[in-house]
Amino acid sequence: MVKVITDSVSDITPDLAEKWGITVVPLHIHFGTETFLDRVDLQTEEFYHRLEKSKSLPTTSTVTSKEMAALFDGLSEDTDEILGIYLGTKLSATYEMALKAKEEVKNKRCRIEVVDSRAAIAKQGLLVLEAAKLAQEGKGLSEIEPYIRESIPRVHLRGSFDTLEYLRKGGRIGRAQSLIGSILKVNPIVTIEDDGVVGPCGRERNRARAIEYLYNFVLGFKNIKALAVEYGTHHDEAEALTERLSAVFPREDIILSVTSPVVGTYTGPSILAVSVWDEPPGMVR
């Protein structure tokens, strides 16, 4: 069976990872001289607690190609087909590390494919999850890998924020830079565009309207295949939005999750995001 591996920015929670047999590589997060493994020895709640008290912003780093190669080697003891789906190259060097790791593995008999998701958080996560489901159905790597690649533009992400300062300071603001600096209080809405760069969508005047935007955004899709709602610290709003969205997609299939600490470094606590996989009927898979 194909083994699926990803990084912690996909926001695949330990429960989901266990259920679908997904290997999640934790990225690193540094507060001053202290280093933590994303969602392994630092959980989101504790992270925001530290963030509030910390004088300077934490930084993050990815794994080395050596570490990634060791993971590939470990997986190859149980399988000869591995699919890695990673955080977009415009946001991190994780994919490049995986690409290098492919060359460094000891077990040359195992086939490894790595995919640049050109995405992050649940947009990446939904792709990973689908790959794992297909693997459990018994599909092979040569079938799953191209399908995941071509599906990337069909997964749509929208995130609302109180401020884009974290994204800017973390150097991941991309084209959404045009939403920065408003004198009026606004809640910017951003996306990750098809080339993997963060981009602007628009501005709403307050959180209530930003949530309305996200709700209407999802309602605009007629063929929802998968749906996720994510948040930083605003659990109740995310829960309420999920309830409302259950009118268009089964509640038990909507993935409601908190973003990981590494993600939180770049989004701050205010993020509320939806990811929608839109798959028109007749799509070959």
Added chain:
Amino acid sequence: MAAGKLYTGQELREMFNYSTRWLEKSAPAINALNVFPVPDGDTGINMLLTMRSAIEESYHSPDRSAVDVARALAQGALMGARGNSGVILSQIIGGLAFALEGEQFGGGNFAGGLVQGSDRAYRALSSPVEGTILTVVREAAMAAKEALTEGDDLTFVLEAAVSAARDTVASTPSLLPQLQEAGVVDAGGQGLYTILEGFLLYIRGEIERMELIAPRMIAPDTPLSLRLEDKPYGYDTVFIIRGEGLSLDKIRKRLQSKGNCLIIAGDEKVVKVHIHTLKPGKVLEYALSQGTLHQIEIENMDDQAQDFLRVAQGKPPSSKIGIACVVSGEGLTRVFRSLGVGFIIPGGQTMNPKVGDLVEAVDALPQEEVIILPNNQNVILTAGQVKELTSKRVMVVPTRTIIQGIAALLSMSYEDNLETNVQEMEEAIGRVVTIELTRAVRSTTVDGMKIGKGKVMAIVDDKIVASEEDHAGALHKALSTLDVSDEGVITVYYGGKVQRDKAEGIEREVRGWYPETQVELVYGGQPHYDYIISVE
């Protein structure tokens, strides 16, 4: 407190070497940023060549101790310094050399060196300008020094310096208008940040990562808007004087009147001169009287400016659709700018712009599709003429008030096309109500309502609905004619003649009337109206 790790001269050399390779990757992007002091588009290259010259000299030097390597680096940087930013960089490296002593160095030496380098850089300039590499080195130095109070580990000190440099670079547009108008951060500041980050990555041992990824360009913390200037820039003139008993002060004094952006650095034997002048001949003639001249480089900055414009105009704008609008009042102008308006034509009520002004604005925008927001009844017709006079696709959203203009802007979608945006903006205009408060200059009767001289009139979307003794009274009456929802937003823009505390009083009243509604007070600085209020 455990003492931090110490590093050798060889490691210092390598740190510079890796950082230079790191800088090299983003040199073209840094070139494209440069607008200050003139758009000469070669800051990245200048800093890179300065660093290379520093390293080359350090490899020629046979000595291995940290202090000897640092001195060689400083000497090489000074001799090879190119351009404004290169000379300033050489001063910073000179500061580092001064603070290092002995075989090895650590965080303490580095922080001291940055402080020293910052001082030297400021001293080298005849008139230091904030919002440039100078501000960045000063803030980085201060952060490094402050970090020392918690630990003298070089990694820790560098982290503090890099983080401060990053924040300062992002804020350079708010310190320097030229940068804000071009919507870029300072090129020299970005270069210095990249160098410091290169140091940090090397010290952290992240060499593999440096090879795989490119340095990040820092985004400005204010939005973009483009304005171009045409005046002659003259010649970028750089050379070295060698002699005996040269006086930096004397040379500085004599050259000060011959141009601008003057930088003088060096000692009594070697002096590096950098100046922007219309008459390079005169400058060289004087310099010859002081000693022999070396490495003379003169470049026509007007050519460079043209190159820069090509790069700037070729750069994809952040939005496919450009927006030009007519606004008066400095506060309101800032509000429009902060919402991403590319071009603002001053005017409105009593100062209606000409069609030509609007055409010029549309043509100056980098986008091929432009929306005009007239923001005044009397400008709508004029705006309608523009599309006949330009090759660009122009549409007018007939905003009759400033408030409608802001509502239209807020509804701007970065993903939709021109037509859809115009349609959405028109709908947004329908969802907002404008209230204007002003005192009657004479007694009159309008719409059957008698208004005494000096009374405060409230005008709701062109219709006078109230005439009261004071602003709060008139506003209360005006608001009571509307349906204000809890999810709504009331924004109060106060005029140029209204004092802040008076305006805050009005804000408190409104909050009292509508405790559930979001209320914002913003300085508009508009003429004529004491208050303009939007109800969304």
